Amino acid sequence: MSIEQFSVRGRLADTGEGITPDELQLAARNHGMPLEGMRYDVTPPGLHYVLVHYDIPATNAGDWYLELGGCVEEPLSIGLTELRAMGRRTIRVTLECAGNGRATLQPRPISQPWLSEAVGTAEWTGVLLADLLRLAGIREDAVDVVFTGADHGVERGVEQDYQRGLSLAEAIDSGAIVAWEMNGDPLPPQHGYPLRLVVPGWYGMASVKWLRSIELIDHEFQGFQNTVAYRIKHAPDDPGKAITRIAPRALLVPPGFPDFMSRNRFVAAGTVALFGRAWSGWAPIERVEVSTDAGVNWHPATLDAPGNDDFAWRAFAYDWEATPGEHVLTVRAYDAAGNEQPIEADWNRGGFANNSAQRITVVVT
Numbered sequence: 001m002s003i004e005q006f007s008v009r010g011r012l013a014d015t016g017e018g019i020t021p022d023e024l025q026l027a028a029r030n031h032g033m034p035l036e037g038m039r040y041d042v043t044p045p046g047l048h049y050v051l052v053h054y055d056i057p058a059t060n061a062g063d064w065y066l067e068l069g070g071c072v073e074e075p076l077s078i079g080l081t082e083l084r085a086m087g088r089r090t091i092r093v094t095l096e097c098a099g100n101g102r103a104t105l106q107p108r109p110i111s112q113p114w115l116s117e118a119v120g121t122a123e124w125t126g127v128l129l130a131d132l133l134r135l136a137g138i139r140e141d142a143v144d145v146v147f148t149g150a151d152h153g154v155e156r157g158v159e160q161d162y163q164r165g166l167s168l169a170e171a172i173d174s175g176a177i178v179a180w181e182m183n184g185d186p187l188p189p190q191h192g193y194p195l196r197l198v199v200p201g202w203y204g205m206a207s208v209k210w211l212r213s214i215e216l217i218d219h220e221f222q223g224f225q226n227t228v229a230y231r232i233k234h235a236p237d238d239p240g241k242a243i244t245r246i247a248p249r250a251l252l253v254p255p256g257f258p259d260f261m262s263r264n265r266f267v268a269a270g271t272v273a274l275f276g277r278a279w280s281g282w283a284p285i286e287r288v289e290v291s292t293d294a295g296v297n298w299h300p301a302t303l304d305a306p307g308n309d310d311f312a313w314r315a316f317a318y319d320w321e322a323t324p325g326e327h328v329l330t331v332r333a334y335d336a337a338g339n340e341q342p343i344e345a346d347w348n349r350g351g352f353a354n355n356s357a358q359r360i361t362v363v364v365t
Contacts (some may be wrong), residue, residue: 010156010349013108019351023113032117038253038277041121041315042092045182048120050190051097051112053162055155056217057210061186061194063288067280070146070215073137079179080194086127087134087175092312093119094121094279098203098230098243102351109351116251116358121277121313124198126179132214132329136356138168144218145171145319146223147197148158156225164208165221166199168238175200196286200311201245202282205230246281246333247355248341250288250316254360272320276331277313283337288316294328295343295357322364329360 013020017028030051061080069075097118103108105114133145149162168176176199180187187193192209199206205225221227231240253275256267260284278285288301301316318327332341345356 011110012349014108015107017108018169019103019113020110023110023187026112030112033116033120035117035251036253037120038251038313039275042123042183042281043120045122045185045188045191045249048122048191049095049097049118051118051204052151052190053100053284054151056189057150057152057256059150059189059194059210064194064212064339066195066211067213068132068215069213070201071139071142072216073139076132076136078132082151083127083178083180083195084202084235086131088125090123090125090178090181090196090235091175091201092123092307092309093198094246094311094313095198095204095207096246096249096279098150098352099350099354101345101354101356102247104189104356105347105351105354109349111351118250119251119279121279122182123184124177125178125181125184126195126198129174129176129178129197131213132168132178133172133216136216138216141218142168143169144168144217144221146209146215146217146221147208148215149192150212155224155229157321160224160279161222162208163207163221164226165217165223165226165265166206168216195218197330200309203230203243203246204283205243229350230352231350232352234347236349238349239314243352244281246279247345247353248278248280248282248285248333248335249355250276250278250285250331250341251358252276252329252331252360253364255329262361265360267362267364269322269324269364272322274318274329276301276316278303278316278331278333279311279313280333280335280337280339281311283335284310284338285314285333289332289334290318291320291330292320292327294359295330298332309310322362324364327362327364329362330357332357
């Protein structure tokens with residue numbers, strides 16, 4: 001069997017088709033954050049969502065060098081000791097997979113079957129990407145910046161290293177860092193040890209893990225992950241629209257206790273303190289609304305004071321006077337740039353940026 005035999009377009013599930021063995025295999029390798037993990041301001045690494053495109057590579061910080069070249073005045077090969085000597089910057093960032101919510105769509109795109117848990121917030125420590133680029137000297141002909149990870153595999157028949165590109169302006173202005181720590185400790189293997197990119201506000205596909213090279217090029221990057229994989233497409237031959245920043249989303253920590261299989265919740269009648277988090281990659285969260293009757297009526301939630309990091313989630317709370325019976329809870333977020341979370345997001349073939357409002361069935365006893 002040749003690599004070319006795996007060259008297939010993204011498939012949609014047939015009507016009534018259940019989760020496939022391939023999707024189950026992906027779900028076993030990757031994992032979301034249990035929603036009760038939102039009680040932590042900073043997500044413990046073992047609870048933070050993980051998506052690994054290919055394999056977790058074998059890496060060693062002692063002999064790891066980051067190569068920086070292309071349209072620069074002075075190509076660099078920098079070890080971790082030299083990087084740390086450039087200074088430390090710590091940023092709190094919420095990362096979300098671009099495919100979060102994919103498994104709830106109809107028809108369902110066949111891929112990693114996320115529900116709503118592909119998210120997490122961590123404190124990343126490293127050096128500003130902009131400082132690294134300036135250290136090498138940016139030539140006038142530089143257009144895009146290409147980031148290459150050590151993970152290697154095949155996707156739709158294309159053998160490749162995992163690569164993503166940003167425009168030079170995005171790379172400099174985004175506040176991105178090249179990080180070697182997560183929550184004060186060395187990066188765990190699944191989160192990019194020993195070095196990774198973190199791009200605040202962007203979906204997780206931009207934050208290349210196991211980062212081994214940065215190259216400035218004199219043209220727009222045409223790599224697979226930019227021009228084929230991560231695009232909003234509505235038809236097989238649609239060139240699509242690039243996926244960039246995270247759409248606004250609010251999620252509740254499910255209240256009470258769950259049924260094992262359905263995850264439906266049970267609470268006692270009376271005042272129920274609802275709690276959750278909201279975030280957006282476009283601007284700070286400005287407002288969150290809660291509905292306890294499947295979106296018929298909406299009530300303003302109380303937001304925590306804003307933090308210092310615009311691209312980290314913000315806590316919200318609402319006291320619900322719960323009466324006996326079955327209720328459907330839902331929430332929606334609004335950011336300061338005027339973006340609002342829809343009740344139902346538009347469908348697309350990849351199941352990307354699906355920020356449809358969360359729904360939780362609760363039985364009040």
